[in-house]
Amino acid sequence: MENLRSATRLTNESLQHLKDGGFRFVLVKGHTADGRIDYINFDYFSLIPVKDLPKDPGKKEIYEPIDSEILSEWARFPDEGVKVIIEPEMPAVNC
Numbered sequence: 575m576e577n578l579r580s581a582t583r584l585t586n587e588s589l590q591h592l593k594d595g596g597f598r599f600v601l602v603k604g605h606t607a608d609g610r611i612d613y614i615n616f617d618y619f620s621l622i623p624v625k626d627l628p629k630d631p632g633k634k635e636i637y638e639p640i641d642s643e644i645l646s647e648w649a650r651f652p653d654e655g656v657k658v659i660i661e662p663e664m665p666a667v668n669c
Contacts, residue, residue: 581661582659583652583657584659589646593641597625598639598640599625599640600622600640600645602621602635603620618658619659621645621661
């Protein structure tokens with residue numbers, strides 16, 4: 575929940591900022607109201623920007639390309655449907 579305080583709402587502007595920053599994907603996580611990860615009964619999605627997908631199969635999760643129609647649609651209508659936020663950029667990690 576600490577990251578939620580410094581998160582940014584997904585909008586056209588924030589999506590473009592990610593693209594301009596060289597991010598190619600986002601890691602998508604569903605969260606419950608108390609912050610637990612859940613993809614069935616969730617209250618909001620968080621997006622974690624990444625530049626490259628992990629090579630290790632054990633680190634594969636749910637990723638979406640930054641240019642996807644889904645992200646564009648969520649960004650166009652940030653006040654409709656489920657809440658979608660962008661978590662603060664994570665430090666670079668060797669994948």
